[in-house]
Structures are given as C-alpha cells and as structure tokens.
Amino acid sequence: MDKQSFEEIFNQFNDLNVLIIGDVMVDAYIWGEVERMSPEAPVPVVSVSKKDFRLGGAANVALNIKAMGANPILCSVIGQDVDGSNFAMRLEERNITDEGIYKSKTRPTTVKTRVISDDKHIVRIDEESTDIIDSDEKEGLLKNIEKLLPQCQVVIFEDYDKGCITPEVISFTVDLAKKHNIPTVVDPKKRNFLDYKEVSLFKPNLKELKEGLDVDFDVTNQSELEGAVAQLSQALECEGAFITLSEHGVYINQQGSHHHIPAHKRDIVDVSGAGDTVISISALSVAIGLSPYLVAALSNLAGGLVCEHVGVVTIDKAQLLKEATNQLL
Helix, strand or coil: CCHHHHHHHHHHHCCCEEEEEECEEEEEEEEEEEEEECCCCCCEEEEEEEEEEEEEEHHHHHHHHHHCCCEEEEEEEEECCHHHHHHHHHHHHCCCCCCCEEEECCCCCCEEEEEEECCEEEEEEEECCCCCCCHHHHHHHHHHHHHHHHHCCEEEEECCCCCCCCHHHHHHHHHHHHHCCCCEEEECCCCCHHHCCCCCEECCEHHHHHHHHCCCCCCCCHHHHHHHHHHHHHHHCCCEEEEECHHHCEEEEECCEEEEECCCCCCCCCCCCHHHHHHHHHHHHHHCCCCHHHHHHHHHHHHHHHCCCCCCCCCCHHHHHHHHHHHCC
C-alpha cells in the first residue's frame, strides 16, 4: 500500500454519515487553586479560576467522527434542563445535528464535573440517572433511529451503562440496519454485554471481555486469548470481534481472518477517551470495507496517538495519516 492509498482511504471517510447511539453527557471542568483547608471539615478549599463544559460520552465519539471528516448523527436522551441546553449549545458550536436527540421532561442530563487544582484531579461529581429510559423516552429514541438510520453508512453503539441503550433498542436497531445492509459496531459495557446479537463488529476491552463472559485467562497466551474470543463470537453470533488489550495491543477476528497487533511504543500520558477514538476509527474503516487487518491496525494506531495527550482529546486526522503512512506501509 502506498501513501496515495492511505490518502484515498481517509478521503472516503468524508462521504460517510455515522449514526451514534448511546449515552451522551456533559464533561464539566472546574479549575482553581488550593490555598487553605476548610474550617468546616478536613477538606481543601478550591478558589475557582475557570469553568468549562464539553461534549462527553457518546458525544466524544461524534467529535472523533467529525475530526476524521465524516458526519456524526447522535441518537440519545438528554433532559430539558440547563445542562441539556449547554449540551445542545456545544453540538451547535461543533456543527453537529441534534435531530436524533430526544429531550426528556423527567430524566436529567448526565453531567460529570471534575475539580482540578495544580494539574491534579481532586474530586469528580456525577449528576445522572442510570435507570433504564422509560417508555416515552424509548419510543422517542426509536422513532429517531428509524428515521435517521437509513441515511447512514454505519451504526455505532456507544454504551456507558447509563440506561439509554436497552435490549429492545439494540434488537430494533440491528434488525433495521440489516434490512438496509448497514454494518453495526459496538463499544459495550457490562449491563447489555450479551444482548448485542448478530452485530458486525463487537469491540470490548480486555476487562470487559473477561467480565462479560465471566472468564479469566492469560492474555499473553495466544491460544487462551483466541479461545475467549471464539467463545464471545459464538455467544453473540457476531460477524467480528475486536479486543483492545492495553499494553498488549489489539486482537481482531473478523471474516475468518485474525490478527494480533502489538501496541506501538509511545509516551503514554492519559488513556482517557482512547476507547472513543478506537471505536470511531474502526467503525469508519468497517463502513468503507477495509480488511480486518487495516481495521485493527488503524484503530490501534489512533488509540495510541490520543494517549500522548493530557485529558480527552479527539484524533488529529493529518497526524494519523502521517503515522499510518510511516508505520503501516
């Protein structure tokens, strides 16, 4: 493969509509200085200097999709509250449609607030409901999926176990996607792990794989790893399984082809958001029909790149193109 081939691949991403179904949230940040302890309790007093709120959860996947030149379409549930308005404002600023967002009268928008001082994470405050969406919310979400899915070239399930994705949402979407011959790619969590039947590509990390199947094995033993993935594929009847293995790289078994790709040597600073990047690149790669090896190799490369930065960052398309050209030829 030559440089032009990678450029052609990346240019194909520009023509894709990507439906992203999952739990969205506001990532809020409070920065300040700690100069004294509280007289009321043995806790630090933070003198606030700056606040910010960003798109998080499945919306960070949308940002990665956008960064690669494709068009993300989010389907999720937020609240009719101030935080929901902030979320919608950030979508508009990024030129991401909110057409698939159902606004609930009763469910709060998920917010995760991080308090940071001297580059240290002091505390995180979570405001959320992890209950399964109610019947009205589910009906609204399914109507949005039914309307928007046919215009897309791939579907991503981005599951954070916050209640937006249910077994019914999964089965409805997978059946509809099959009807339209659209691949489905999954970044799972524990609650719905075994409900993602007959999807195109299932991408857990090592911890999620072990917990989801309730198995333990030595990841450095290739036969044990392959055995666990075979068990997963049989349980889900999925077309492909793609496992991220942290410092051990990635493993993919898809279309009768399997590859174990080592992790690239990098100065790892922060792994936050790496999974969002990996699922984004793998979904785009599946959508344009790349080989299993390239699906895994490009995703592995992208995940490593974002780990070189502090905090949650989106992939840099130009940098990924350069690295792919230099390292995957």
